[in-house]
Amino acid sequence: MTQPGEGRELPEQIRAVPVRHPGRWVAAVVVGVVFASIGYSFARNPNIQWNIVWERFFSQRIIDGVVLTIELTVVSMLVGVILGVILASMRQSPNPVLRASSWFYIWLFRGTPVYVQILFWFSIAALYSQINIGVPFGGAAIFSFDSNTLITAIVAGFLALSLNEGAYMAEIVRSGIISVDHGQTEAANALGMTRLQTTRYVVLPQAMRVIVPPTGNETINMLKTTSLVSAISITELLYASQKFSSVDFRVIPMLVLASIWYLILTSVLYVCQYYIERRYGRGTARELPPTPRQRVIAFWRNRFPAAEGS
Amino acid sequence: MVKAEAVHKSFGALDVLKGIDLEVARGEVMCILGPSGSGKSTFLRCVNHLEQINAGRLWVDGEMVGYRQDGDRLLTLSEKEIAEGRSAIGMVFQRFNLFPHMTAAQNIMLAPMKVRGVGRKEAKQRAGELLEQVGLADRGDTYPAQLSGGQQQRVAIARALAMDPKLMLFDEPTSALDPELVGEVLEVMRALAKGGMTMVVVTHEIGFAKSAADSVVFMDQGVIVESGPPEEVLGNPQHARTKAFLAEVL
Numbered sequence: 015m016t017q018p019g020e021g022r023e024l025p026e027q028i029r030a031v032p033v034r035h036p037g038r039w040v041a042a043v044v045v046g047v048v049f050a051s052i053g054y055s056f057a058r059n060p061n062i063q064w065n066i067v068w069e070r071f072f073s074q075r076i077i078d079g080v081v082l083t084i085e086l087t088v089v090s091m092l093v094g095v096i097l098g099v100i101l102a103s104m105r106q107s108p109n110p111v112l113r114a115s116s117w118f119y120i121w122l123f124r125g126t127p128v129y130v131q132i133l134f135w136f137s138i139a140a141l142y143s144q145i146n147i148g149v150p151f152g153g154a155a156i157f158s159f160d161s162n163t164l165i166t167a168i169v170a171g172f173l174a175l176s177l178n179e180g181a182y183m184a185e186i187v188r189s190g191i192i193s194v195d196h197g198q199t200e201a202a203n204a205l206g207m208t209r210l211q212t213t214r215y216v217v218l219p220q221a222m223r224v225i226v227p228p229t230g231n232e233t234i235n236m237l238k239t240t241s242l243v244s245a246i247s248i249t250e251l252l253y254a255s256q257k258f259s260s261v262d263f264r265v266i267p268m269l270v271l272a273s274i275w276y277l278i279l280t281s282v283l284y285v286c287q288y289y290i291e292r293r294y295g296r297g298t299a300r301e302l303p304p305t306p307r308q309r310v311i312a313f314w315r316n317r318f319p320a321a322e323g324s
Numbered sequence: 325m326v327k328a329e330a331v332h333k334s335f336g337a338l339d340v341l342k343g344i345d346l347e348v349a350r351g352e353v354m355c356i357l358g359p360s361g362s363g364k365s366t367f368l369r370c371v372n373h374l375e376q377i378n379a380g381r382l383w384v385d386g387e388m389v390g391y392r393q394d395g396d397r398l399l400t401l402s403e404k405e406i407a408e409g410r411s412a413i414g415m416v417f418q419r420f421n422l423f424p425h426m427t428a429a430q431n432i433m434l435a436p437m438k439v440r441g442v443g444r445k446e447a448k449q450r451a452g453e454l455l456e457q458v459g460l461a462d463r464g465d466t467y468p469a470q471l472s473g474g475q476q477q478r479v480a481i482a483r484a485l486a487m488d489p490k491l492m493l494f495d496e497p498t499s500a501l502d503p504e505l506v507g508e509v510l511e512v513m514r515a516l517a518k519g520g521m522t523m524v525v526v527t528h529e530i531g532f533a534k535s536a537a538d539s540v541v542f543m544d545q546g547v548i549v550e551s552g553p554p555e556e557v558l559g560n561p562q563h564a565r566t567k568a569f570l571a572e573v574l
């Protein structure tokens with residue numbers, strides 16, 4: 015007995031000449047020439063003083079600035095995400111007081127420029143010279159701090175960026191939670207899971223798919239927003255570069271230097287975002303597309319199948 | 325196992341359940357039939373307190389659903405107590421509602437681990453046994469999106485069984501399935517019924533009701549029109565509305 019298809023020759027594979035696209039080539043050449051000429055003029059512009067850029071690129075002051083920029087980004091995003099989850103859960107809470115306070119927080123922090131908030135926290139001592147924790151409404155204080163010693167410039171920077179980010183993340187997390195089908199909550203509840211367990215194990219992991227891409231954008235934004243705290247003399251990347259130029263007035267090379275560092279950092283974030291998004295895409299597609307690395311390997315194997323056995 | 329007395333439920337001005345009385349004995353399989361919008365799903369959801377009833381009384385295994393009697397007052401149960409009550413009742417949904425970010429085995433293991441505090445190893449072994457019971461022994465590591473509808477529903481049944489429920493509720497478990505996949509799910513349910521599980525099944529599968537049910541309830545517009553053994557309700561319906569409905573689905 016023969017199986018269907020058995021013993022039959024494979025049909026000849028199609029090898030057709032693809033359609034030509036002369037227009038595409040013309041467009042590509044025009045755009046290519048324009049970009050190349052801009053790039054050339056930039057690279058050869060003596061005012062940039064590339065030698066100064068490279069000389070200072072890895073100087074201690076700049077490296078310290080880069081590290082501080084990364085710290086500001088990471089900490090503010092972490093606190094922002096945690097705050098965002100808390101605020102978003104409060105928005106979904108059955109308790110109207112929690113819902114309203116979450117709404118007010120988001121309204122306040124999204125409604126004022128982050129630059130203003132940074133200046134506010136920096137000048138908090140002018141508003142409250144003492145920060146007391148104790149009986150409310152003017153009662154006795156249990157802990158008491160001097161604002162100027164507690165909220166230094168760096169603390170003000172971290173506070174302003176984190177609290178502001180919390181408001182934005184709250185909206186992102188909330189849209190993620192809303193995107194999860196109500197049947198999921200119901201199934202979890204029917205299994206005897208509490209509201210907290212349902213949120214933690216069922217809703218949030220699925221909301222991640224919606225939350226992660228805009229959070230990546232937020233992180234990239236945050237990386238750049240940290241430059242604003244240079245206004246309160248925190249030596250992050252921008253202020254560190256400006257410290258050079260405030261002495262020798264070589265403004266352009268230092269701005270180019272800072273920009274290159276920002277580009278390097280954002281590029282790293284791009285790669286991280288790609289892999290995180292893949293991780294939270296699990297279970298949604300029947301099969302995940304290969305990563306660039308897997309694609310290169312597959313291409314190589316196709317090209318040189320002989321290399322495989324050796 | 326389930327006892328309902330004059331159960332009323334309304335959504336705003338819409339009265340969905342208008343006095344439901346019924347009783348399901350331990351080990352009994354009850355099928356609920358009825359036209360769309362008659363309140364079948366709502367009743368099932370009341371039984372595990374996914375919906376709150378407005379009037380009447382509802383007991384599962386002798387315990388009032390959602391409340392506790394304190395003299396002549398009713399006290400609302402805490403979230404934890406309600407969750408505990410639900411954990412003993414398995415529910416299977418029309419649209420499966422498997423957790424898509426978890427594999428079949430993880431779907432089954434989640435509630436025993438998080439609600440009952442069962443260890444991972446033990447939960448995993450139990451998941452394996454349950455998957456075998458529903459005929460999917462080799463699909464434990466598969467994500468729901470990679471399973472057919474019938475397979476997904478069988479995983480959903482296994483997930484509900486993992487909590488060792490004393491009662492299983494099925495809300496049109498085969499209505500979202502292609503006709504050729506209905507059989508495999510009904511087969512699993514039949515085996516469960518034979519094993520002595522107490523089941524309340526909302527279904528349009530008259531064949532299943534005939535062969536597997538101990539009693540059949542016909543509901544329309546929020547009331548029970550007719551109930552009794554399947555051969556009576558299905559074979560010799562007394563009420564005009566039952567007759568009309570059966571004529572339509574058969």
Ligand SMILES: Nc1ncnc2c1ncn2[C@@H]1O[C@H](COP(=O)(O)OP(=O)(O)OP(=O)(O)O)[C@@H](O)[C@H]1O
Binds near residue numbers: 338340361363364367
């Ligand atoms: N959460 C809700 N809010 C408002 N109305 C609701 C809600 N849930 C159900 N209803 C209404 O209650 C009525 C009964 O719904 P139910 O889902 O119980 O019917 P059913 O008998 O299960 O019908 P089907 O066979 O279509 O599933 C319908 O009119 C429906 O619109």
Ligand SMILES: [Mg+2]
Binds near residue numbers: 365495
């Ligand atoms: Mg229904």
